[in-house]
Amino acid sequence: MKLSSLFKVVSKEIIKPSSPTPTNLHRYRLSFFDQIMPPMYISSIYFYEKNDAYSKFNINSSAKSSTLKQSLSNILKHYYPLAGRLKDNNLSVDCDDEGVLYREAEVKCQLSDIVAEPNPTEMKKFLPCDNDGTHHLPFAVQVNHFTCGGIAIGACISHKIADGSSFIHFMKNWAATARGESDVIYPQFQSSTLCPPATNLCGFDPTYVMPKEKLVLKRFVFSSASVEALKAKYVESSAGLELYPSRVDALSTFIWSRYATTIDQVKSESEKLHIILYAVNLRRRLNPPLPDCTFGNLFRLIPAIVSKETSQEDWYGIVRKLRDAKRKLDNFDVKNLQKSSEQLDLVKEFSGKLMAPDTAVSTFSGLCGFPRYDVDFGWGKPLWIGRVSLPYKNLITLTDTKFGDGIEAWINLNEEEMVKFERDKELLSYARI
Template sequence: MNIEVELISEEIIKPSSSTPDDLRHYQLSFLDQLSPPVYNPLVLFYEFNDETMPSVTEISNHLKKSLAEVLTLFYPLAGRIADNKFVDCNDEGIPYVEAHVKCELSEVLNNPVPGEFSKFMPFELDNIANKLPLGVQLNIFECGGFAVGHCISHKLADGLSHFMFSKTWAATALGDQAKIEPPEFISAKLFPPRDFTAYDAGLGITRNKVAKRFVFSASMIEALRAKYQNSEGLENQKRPSRVDALSAFIWSRYVANTKDTGPAEKLYMVLHSVNLRPRFDPSLPHHSFGNLYRAAMTAPFLSSGEECYGLVMRQVREEIDKIDNHYMKGLQQGAEHLSELNESVDSVISGELITFSFSSFCRFPLYDNDFGWGKPTWVSSPPLTFKNLVVFMDTKEADGIESYISLEEEVMVKFETDIEFLAYASPSGC
C-alpha cells in the first residue's frame, strides 16, 4: 500500500534544563567516528482506546514535555555534530514534527510495507550532511491511533543505545522513576578518538536496494534449529540459537541465489554485529551510551549442499568468541583495527569481496515503551540504508522473529520466488 502523510506542524524541542558548561563538548569515540553517517530509525505503533486515550493535543503535549525532560539526561542529542569529531552540546534542540496519516492504523498493521515507513520519520535517514543527532515525528492516523517515529544518528549511538533512550523517554513520560536509567557517556574514554581523514565511513550507503519484511514463526525457527543441530561441523556443539539458525539459513539462500551471477570467483564475507558491553571484564552496563559494537567478520568455507552450513555456523561462532577482553585491549589501540578495515574496504570497492551483514535486536527492550497509554501494539522500522543487510527483531509475543532484509532488486526478486526460502519464511509487505 502507498501511505500518504501530510505535515501538520514542526517545532524545536529543547532540553528542559540547560547543559552545564563543562559538558558542552561531547567527544566522539574512535568507534563513533567509524560508524556510518546515517540514522537508526524506530517506529512505535499505538492503537486508539476510547476509555484511556486522551486527545491528540494532550498526547502531543505529553510527549513534548517528557522529551524535553529526557533530553537533559541525553544532552548530546540536543546538540549538533561537528566534523566527525565531537558534538557541540549547545541545547539547540531537536525537530518535533506532527503529521496526519491518511489511512487507518489497521491498514498498516494488516499489510505492513516497511519501505513506506520512512514517511513516519522527520527527515531522510541517509542525509549524510545532517548534523542533527535526533528527530521525532508524531504520526496520527484517521482512527485516532498514532505512531511515534524517531531516529538517532549512528555517529552517536548504536541500536542498544537507541532503544535505551526510547525506553527512558517512555519511563520519563510515565513517571516511572525505577525505569529511568541515565546514560553513561564513557565510550570516548574507552576508545579515544583518532584521525580518520582517509577512511570513508559512508561506504555501503545506497538507495540501490529493496527492503522486505519476512516473518519466521516459532515453529519454523525450531525446525531450522533442529535441521542445523545435526549438520556437519556442529557435532558436540551447543544447540544453535534462533539467530544462529536464521542467519545461516538466510545466508545460504543468498549464496544460492547469487553464486551464478557476477564474477566467477567471489569471496563472501559474513558480518555479525556484536554488542561489546558484556565482553569487557568486568562488563559495561547496558545503558553505556555510544557505538559499543563491532562486526565479527567471517569468510566461510563454501562447499556444495546444505550439510556445509553447520560448519559455517561453527566458523561464525568462533569469530564471535574471539571478541573477548583481549580483543578489547587491541581494539582500544585502534591502529591495527583500522588497517584491517582499510584492507576490507579496498576489497569491497574492487569487487573481490561480497559482504552480507546481520544485526539482531532480539531480546532488546522493544516493547517496554509505555508513555502512559499502554505498550505499543507493534514496533517496526523503515529500511536501513544498506544493501545485503538483515535486521532481526522479535515479534510482539517474542516467540517469532521479524527479518528485515535489504537486497539489490534483482536478488530480492529471486528471494521472493525461492521455494526453499518461502518454506520457512512468510513474506509481509512489498
C-alpha cells in the same frame, strides 16, 4: 497503500532540554567506533492503537502530544548530546541545547491499514529524517496521528553517535519518563574515554558501505515453530551430545544459504568468496563488562569467511564459524580499545578486503532480546514496530516479534536480487512475507 495523498505535516517545533547543559559538557567527543560509522540515521516507527482502557484519563491526541513533548524535554537533560548538532565534519557534537526536531502529522487512514500490509518504502513518511545526504541532527522525532485515534512515533538517531542498543535504551527511558517513573537508569557517556578517537582518519572513508544502487527492504516473519525447525536443521553432534545453535545463529545461517543460492541464479559470474559479518554488542563481553546504559557505538563486526566452492552440505559448519567468532570477543580486554591507531589499521585492512570485486558481503545485526517493545508512554506498549531501508547492501536485521514467539528478518538487497530472493521456495517454506 500510497500515503502521499493521505499524509500531511501539521506542525514543526524544536524541543529543548528542560535545564541547560553545563558549560564543561558543551563539546561531546566521538569515540573511534563513532568516527568510523557512516553519516546515516537508524530509525524505528512505534505504532500504538487507540486504547479504550485509558479513555477515562482523557488521553486524546492533544494530551498525548503534550506528554511526549514535556517528557522529551525532561529526558534530554540527561541525553544532552541528542539536543546538540554534529560539527567538525561529523566528528564531534556541539551540545549547546539547540534542541530536537519534533514534527506532527495527520494521516487520513486507519492505523490497521498500515500494520496489516506494511510497505517499508511508504513508511518513510512517518519519519522526520531521511538518509538523503544531509546529516547534522543527532535525533529527531515525528508523531503521526491516524483518524482512528492511533498514533505512530517515528524516531531517528544518528549512527555517528549511537548504535541500536543506545537507541533502544533511550526510547525506553523516554517512555518511562513520560509515565512518571522514578527509577530510570540514565546513560553513561564514557565511550570516547574507553575508545579514544583517532587523530587522523586519512585513507578511510566511512561512506564506503553506502552503495549508489537502489535497494529494497522486505520483512520476512519466522514463527517460533520455523525457528525451532531451523535450529534442529543445523544441530551438531559432539561426544554423543546434540548441540543446538542459538535462534539467531540458525536463522542467520539459513538466510545466508538461501541468499548464496539466489545470487548464483542472478549473476553470470558468481563471486568467489562470501564474508558473513555479524554485529556483536561489546558491552557485556568486555573485561570488565560495561553497563547496558553505556551510550555510543559499542559493537564490533566479526567475520565468518565462506568460500563459494563450499558445498551446501558444508554450510552447516557456518553455525560453528559464527559461534566461534563471537566467542573470541568474550572477556575482550577494555585496554585493547585504547589503541585507536591500531584499530584504524585493522579497519582499513578489513575494508579493503570487503570492497574486493570477487567478494560478496552479508551483514547481520541481531536485536533479539532487546527491550524494544517496552516503549510504553502511558497508553500501552506498541502494537508493532516498523523499519525503513538503510543504505547498506545485503543488510539483514533480526528482531523479536512483539510477544517473542518468532523473529522478523528485515532484509535489504538490490532490486534484481530481491526479486529472486523473495520467490525462493525453500525460504518461503519457513517464512511469510
